[in-house]
Amino acid sequence: MPRGLLMAALLLGAGTVDVAAQSLFATRGLGMPMAGVDARARVLGGIGVGLLGVNTTLANPAEVAGTARRGVSAAVQPVSGTFRLADEESSGSGTRFPLVAILFPLSPRLALSAGYTSAFEQSWGVIEEGEVLLDGRPVPTRDDIRSEGGISQVFVGLGVAVTPSFAVGAAAGVNTGTTLRAARRTFPDSIDDLVAYDREQRWTYNGAFARVGMRFDPDPAVRLGVTFEIAGDLDVEGQTPDAEGATVELPMRITAGASALLSPTLMIAAGGERAMSGATDGVFSTEGVTSFARDTWRFGGGLEFTGTRGGSRVYPIRLGGSYAQLPYYGTDESAASEWAFGAGIGVRFQPTSLTSSAAIDASFERGGRSGLASPAIPDGLSESYWRFTFSLSLFGR
Amino acid sequence: MRHCRTLARGRVAATLVVAFALGACGQENPTDVGGPLLPGGVTTFTVTLDADRFLLSDSAFTGYTRPQEAPFFVIAEDFQGAFDAHAVARLFMPRTITVFDASGLSRVDSMPRFFGGYLTLRVDTLRWTAPAQAVEFSLYRLAEDFDQTTVTWTNRVDSTGVTIPWMEPGGTAGVHVADAIWDPGTDSLVFEVDSATVVAWADTTMFAGALIAMSTPGTRFRATDLFIELDARSTIQPDTIVRSVVRPLAQAFVYDPLLAGPSATPRIGGNPAWRTYLRLVSRLDTLTVPCPDVPAGCRLQLSETTVNLANLVFEPIAAPPGFLPEDSMLIGAREALVTNNLPIQRAPLGSAAGLFRGAVEPGRFNGDDQVPVEVSITDYFRALVADTVPRRPEPYLGLVTPLEGQHVGVASFASMPRLRLVITIPRDLENR
Numbered sequence: 001m002p003r004g005l006l007m008a009a010l011l012l013g014a015g016t017v018d019v020a021a022q023s024l025f026a027t028r029g030l031g032m033p034m035a036g037v038d039a040r041a042r043v044l045g046g047i048g049v050g051l052l053g054v055n056t057t058l059a060n061p062a063e064v065a066g067t068a069r070r071g072v073s074a075a076v077q078p079v080s081g082t083f084r085l086a087d088e089e090s091s092g093s094g095t096r097f098p099l100v101a102i103l104f105p106l107s108p109r110l111a112l113s114a115g116y117t118s119a120f121e122q123s124w125g126v127i128e129e130g131e132v133l134l135d136g137r138p139v140p141t142r143d144d145i146r147s148e149g150g151i152s153q154v155f156v157g158l159g160v161a162v163t164p165s166f167a168v169g170a171a172a173g174v175n176t177g178t179t180l181r182a183a184r185r186t187f188p189d190s191i192d193d194l195v196a197y198d199r200e201q202r203w204t205y206n207g208a209f210a211r212v213g214m215r216f217d218p219d220p221a222v223r224l225g226v227t228f229e230i231a232g233d234l235d236v237e238g239q240t241p242d243a244e245g246a247t248v249e250l251p252m253r254i255t256a257g258a259s260a261l262l263s264p265t266l267m268i269a270a271g272g273e274r275a276m277s278g279a280t281d282g283v284f285s286t287e288g289v290t291s292f293a294r295d296t297w298r299f300g301g302g303l304e305f306t307g308t309r310g311g312s313r314v315y316p317i318r319l320g321g322s323y324a325q326l327p328y329y330g331t332d333e334s335a336a337s338e339w340a341f342g343a344g345i346g347v348r349f350q351p352t353s354l355t356s357s358a359a360i361d362a363s364f365e366r367g368g369r370s371g372l373a374s375p376a377i378p379d380g381l382s383e384s385y386w387r388f389t390f391s392l393s394l395f396g397r
Numbered sequence: 398m399r400h401c402r403t404l405a406r407g408r409v410a411a412t413l414v415v416a417f418a419l420g421a422c423g424q425e426n427p428t429d430v431g432g433p434l435l436p437g438g439v440t441t442f443t444v445t446l447d448a449d450r451f452l453l454s455d456s457a458f459t460g461y462t463r464p465q466e467a468p469f470f471v472i473a474e475d476f477q478g479a480f481d482a483h484a485v486a487r488l489f490m491p492r493t494i495t496v497f498d499a500s501g502l503s504r505v506d507s508m509p510r511f512f513g514g515y516l517t518l519r520v521d522t523l524r525w526t527a528p529a530q531a532v533e534f535s536l537y538r539l540a541e542d543f544d545q546t547t548v549t550w551t552n553r554v555d556s557t558g559v560t561i562p563w564m565e566p567g568g569t570a571g572v573h574v575a576d577a578i579w580d581p582g583t584d585s586l587v588f589e590v591d592s593a594t595v596v597a598w599a600d601t602t603m604f605a606g607a608l609i610a611m612s613t614p615g616t617r618f619r620a621t622d623l624f625i626e627l628d629a630r631s632t633i634q635p636d637t638i639v640r641s642v643v644r645p646l647a648q649a650f651v652y653d654p655l656l657a658g659p660s661a662t663p664r665i666g667g668n669p670a671w672r673t674y675l676r677l678v679s680r681l682d683t684l685t686v687p688c689p690d691v692p693a694g695c696r697l698q699l700s701e702t703t704v705n706l707a708n709l710v711f712e713p714i715a716a717p718p719g720f721l722p723e724d725s726m727l728i729g730a731r732e733a734l735v736t737n738n739l740p741i742q743r744a745p746l747g748s749a750a751g752l753f754r755g756a757v758e759p760g761r762f763n764g765d766d767q768v769p770v771e772v773s774i775t776d777y778f779r780a781l782v783a784d785t786v787p788r789r790p791e792p793y794l795g796l797v798t799p800l801e802g803q804h805v806g807v808a809s810f811a812s813m814p815r816l817r818l819v820i821t822i823p824r825d826l827e828n829r
Contacts, residue, residue, distance in 0.1 A: 134441070143438070143439065192708075
């Protein structure tokens with residue numbers, strides 16, 4: 001493996017803890033559900049299961065079976081969005097790292113995998129300017145409320161190719177993470193020199209999960225994949241005196257995907273996911289705030305054209321789209337959903353049907369989210385965003 | 398060769414990706430919509446506490462500066478019907494002058510004949526009070542010497558163990574030298590000094606001193622400088638007159654009455670300077686305030702809140718007659734480092750308890766001002782609220798003006814100030 005590329009991949013992975021993307025929909029429940037996929041899977045619908053070719057997304061532990069080379073993959077995802085709420089509009093931006101994956105074949109039929117993927121995102125920030133009446137005199141205020149962190153999955157998996165066309169796999173790991181919520185009120189232009197209000201609350205998350213999956217290739221040009229994920233209770237533990245803890249049931253997921261070659265250079269992929277919230281009576285409470293959780297659907301699909309080649313390299317071109325229901329919403333609020341369409345490109349170095357020496361993929365998507373309408377905010381919240389995803393995969397011998 | 402190129406390009410691509418990623422890390426921007434979506438939030442409100450909730454006592458002490466060290470003179474006559482002040486100076490007459498002879502050489506003349514001069518007083522044109530437009534000052538020869546560091550209205554020497562009174566309180570006036578009229582708009586007051594006075598002052602067998610008083614009642618002036626210009630005729634060049642400028646060897650101002658301490662009501666300023674010491678209750682963290690916007694009965698401990706502002710609220714009262722501050726006065730509070738082994742009035746003052754706010758105008762102390770004066774103690778109060786261990790002795794505050802000794806007048810307040818707090822709490826605290 002080229003050492004420079006390996007260093008780059010490690011650098012990508014090193015940042016996963018510190019930074020994250022932003023959506024105001026992440027203010028509800030455990031935050032925004034995130035797909036821990038690479039740039040290729042992202043533009044092909046975001047499901048990441050049942051994809052032909054080199055698939056470094058570890059959504060299906062069975063799909064690593066048959067991997068011929070050791071490899072490492074990481075993705076980075078800058079997002080820039082516009083938020084609309086009650087006739088007001090603003091913009092924000094951020095970056096997250098949805099995926100770090102390691103593939104380690106033990107034999108031609110057996111491969112280990114380990115990964116770190118985003119599960120729920122809780123990074124957002126709001127600045128609100130207003131005023132308070134102090135002794136009958138209006139005093140301007142500026143509230144800066146920020147949340148950083150979220151929940152990630154850290155896991156190891158094993159894939160076994162029972163036959164060349166059929167593989168099974170299992171993975172187990174933990175849902176873990178930290179959220180820091182900071183609220184600061186300052187009093188700009190105050191003649192009284194008012195000292196700022198600061199409050200910090202921190203929670204940590206800890207819970208186990210397991211995932212099983214299968215891959216079936218009924219034909220060399222067709223692949224089917226299915227995974228089933230179940231999670232134990234998530235312990236939400238307050239780390240500051242006023243951070244209230246909770247025990248939360250995480251959703252159970254069934255994910256299925258398929259892809260097929262329409263021609264030697266054109267692939268179609270599609271998939272879907274059903275997530276059962278697991279929240280008792282649909283009520284989800286944590287961090288002192290009550291949210292409702294619902295069962296959700298997620299769908300996506302796309303096309304990949306690999307006819308553009310140069311020497312030993314292939315330059316895939318991709319198109320795709322996705323739709324997802326968001327699970328969390330507040331009291332008296334409507335549920336929210338998300339859509340995205342995008343395109344992507346990539347470079348495959350020395351590709352074969354099972355691997356390549358390196359892969360660089362990029363995708364850009366235009367998407368939107370809407371929901372959380374309530375009597376107080378009849379039109380709810382809507383967001384439109386540009387989401388870029390870059391991923392880098394490196395393979396050794 | 399192709400493989401090497403591939404690797405090189407891979408490194409370039411990887412570097413670009415990493416650079417992009419790291420660059421993107423710094424762009425985590427908040428949005429300015431979304432406030433209504435957020436749960437909880439905070440509320441900010443004010444509470445005013447009476448003195449008995451947080452204060453055990455207050456008392457004022459004086460003697461922290463000496464008027465003799467002030468960089469100004471005060472001269473007053475029956476100001477506010479009660480205050481008199483004189484300037485006194487010990488003079489030094491030159492023995493020689495320097496002239497140029499017919500050949501243009503510089504020569505020292507040791508036998509000059511002084512025949513007259515002027516005594517000039519630089520008036521502080523911003524700090525005066527007078528009922529009339531024209532104010533009359535009088536210059537006298539001072540008949541008795543004085544000790545510059547201890548002189549008072551009644552004593553020309555008042556050091557430890559030695560007290561020598563003036564024959565005439567306020568400085569023993571000798572021969573009247575001259576009068577001068579001060580008109581608003583001029584910054585100098587000039588007395589013409591006759592030759593007899595100059596000769597008398599030059600007589601080394603006699604004390605040479607000057608006393609300046611006022612003749613116009615109800616007035617108070619401040620002066621910043623005093624000097625004498627002397628005219629002498631040379632014995633070397635008889636047609637040459639030389640003007641020499643001399644400054645006093647010692648100068649001071651004395652006034653009556655002297656405010657005696659301690660005072661039961663807070664005082665700040667003055668010269669000798671006044672300080673007010675406030676003894677606060679211990680464990681301010683346990684102090685409770687009513688919850689805002691909820692029915693009565695809900696109370697919050699200060700330790701659960703964020704104190705954004707803590708201001709002592711003083712009611713200004715009339716200054717003692719004659720001691721209306723000459724100018725606006727900065728008033729602030731400092732931590733007083735009181736121990737059990739030291740009298741309170743000798744406790745050193747520590748760091749500022751809060752920001753020194755705008756200066757308080759002198760007119761606030763004429764007795765008819767109803768607007769309170771607020772003194773910030775926010776920093777110190779927040780530290781006390783964060784302190785969960787009882788303090789022994791109780792915490793003290795010293796109320797001072799940052800430049801002590803710059804006023805003769807004193808800022809005076811009614812006893813037992815109130816405390817105005819601005820507090821912010823998370824809303825979920827109200828709903829416990």
